[in-house]
Amino acid sequence: MPPTLPRPVAARWSLPAAIALLLLFTAMPADAADTAETVPFRAGTDGYFAFRIPALVTSTRGTLLAFCEGRKTSLSDDGDNDLVLRRSFDAGRTWGPLQLVHEEGGDAVVTIGNPCAVVDRTTGVVWLTMNRENGRVLVTSSSDDGQTWAPPRDITTDVSRPGPSEPEWGWYAMGPGCGIQLTVSNGTASGSNHSHPGRLVIPANHRTTPDRSGPSSSHVIYSDDHGRSWHVGGTVGPHTNECQLAELGDGRLLINCRNHRGKAPGNPNGKPELAGRRITAVSSDAGLTWSEPTLADALVEPTCQAGLIRLAKPSADGHARLIFTNPASKTARTHMTIRLSDDDGATWPRSLLLEAGSSGYSSPAELADGRIGVLYERARSREIAFRAVALEELTADP
Numbered sequence: 001m002p003p004t005l006p007r008p009v010a011a012r013w014s015l016p017a018a019i020a021l022l023l024l025f026t027a028m029p030a031d032a033a034d035t036a037e038t039v040p041f042r043a044g045t046d047g048y049f050a051f052r053i054p055a056l057v058t059s060t061r062g063t064l065l066a067f068c069e070g071r072k073t074s075l076s077d078d079g080d081n082d083l084v085l086r087r088s089f090d091a092g093r094t095w096g097p098l099q100l101v102h103e104e105g106g107d108a109v110v111t112i113g114n115p116c117a118v119v120d121r122t123t124g125v126v127w128l129t130m131n132r133e134n135g136r137v138l139v140t141s142s143s144d145d146g147q148t149w150a151p152p153r154d155i156t157t158d159v160s161r162p163g164p165s166e167p168e169w170g171w172y173a174m175g176p177g178c179g180i181q182l183t184v185s186n187g188t189a190s191g192s193n194h195s196h197p198g199r200l201v202i203p204a205n206h207r208t209t210p211d212r213s214g215p216s217s218s219h220v221i222y223s224d225d226h227g228r229s230w231h232v233g234g235t236v237g238p239h240t241n242e243c244q245l246a247e248l249g250d251g252r253l254l255i256n257c258r259n260h261r262g263k264a265p266g267n268p269n270g271k272p273e274l275a276g277r278r279i280t281a282v283s284s285d286a287g288l289t290w291s292e293p294t295l296a297d298a299l300v301e302p303t304c305q306a307g308l309i310r311l312a313k314p315s316a317d318g319h320a321r322l323i324f325t326n327p328a329s330k331t332a333r334t335h336m337t338i339r340l341s342d343d344d345g346a347t348w349p350r351s352l353l354l355e356a357g358s359s360g361y362s363s364p365a366e367l368a369d370g371r372i373g374v375l376y377e378r379a380r381s382r383e384i385a386f387r388a389v390a391l392e393e394l395t396a397d398p
Contacts, residue, residue, distance in 0.1 A: 040086045041384035046098045054363045055115040056375040060124040062368035063145045064088040067115035080109045091367045092386045116175025127227045129174045159221040159232045170210040177363045180245050196286040203243040215266040218243040218257045220287045233287040244308035248344045249319040253283040256308045276330035298348045305361040315342040325362040340394050350394040
């Protein structure tokens with residue numbers, strides 16, 4: 001005789017509660033769990049005054065790692081800032097607890113920031129670079145999807161270029177955002193003179209002054225031995241700043257830089273007519289040298305950091321498909337927009353407005369399910385939000 005099962009207990013609902021629940025599910029789209037935004041970092045939580053400078057990568061296991069600066073007492077770039085992390089195992093629908101990746105000095109004012117991460121697809125190791133006091137470059141790594149991190153090591157001497165050819169570097173900033181791993185396995189592609197499959201390349205910028213008073217220049221650092229050693233690559237040119245990278249379909253590298261040509265300090269002869277658009281250059285030798293910088297007329301900016309990634313699947317004709325995110329305005333940090341290029345960044349015909357109001361730094365990443373996740377600042381730095389976007393949502397850009 002089968003066991004007697006307990007009789008289900010009917011739920012007791014008040015009429016207003018039942019109506020509210022019915023309206024909620026009626027108004028919610030079928031894919032609401034996929035399209036809803038989440039807010040991994042909110043000012044005034046977890047003991048931090050605010051959070052800024054997002055960096056997002058997807059591990060080889062599909063884990064999302066969202067890094068940023070935890071600013072303890074103020075919004076100051078030079079305050080008592082830590083490097084923190086939250087992870088998601090379900091494509092950003094939920095987030096794990098805040099993790100402290102690196103902090104120095106306790107309550108002393110020590111600035112740790114500018115997270116810039118890269119995933120080694122060969123080893124599965126996540127590498128993370130950061131800055132101490134805007135002058136030293138630190139690197140750490142995780143072999144368990146960000147659960148634990150190796151003690152940071154200082155690689156400043158290895159990734160700077162002081163010497164007779166140019167003045168000694170002083171102020172230094174990584175990324176922020178993400179680096180790339182090269183995939184081209186032969187040197188015969190048009191425009192690609194060298195082949196360094198598996199090379200890790202991370203964007204950065206520097207000044208020859210110890211502070212922000214001098215002009216900045218974008219550059220890259222790289223590793224050919226899976227992060228054991230790091231070296232300095234080529235410099236783009238003066239009045240370039242925070243930058244991101246992508247590998248093009250023919251193996252060349254594209255660097256996309258924040259534009260300081262019309263901005264002071266450090267540029268007393270600035271030309272405002274050259275501002276408001278991103279600066280780009282290409283490398284045919286895996287980042288050792290860069291072409292003459294040019295203005296990207298389609299990518300407007302209000303002088304701000306931006307995000308750039310290459311999608312895993314190329315276009316039908318072999319070109320790289322690129323994703324670009326930034327506040328798409330020449331006058332204010334508003335209108336956070338995601339754009340798609342199917343032709344190595346030559347054109348950007350499709351876009352989607354993510355945030356009409358206040359928005360700032362951003363970092364995109366391709367999710368395990370093929371969608372694009374974007375981690376971005378909004379609400380005047382009161383939040384760092386996450387949004388997952390399907391490529392089908394991007395429409396023709398007017």
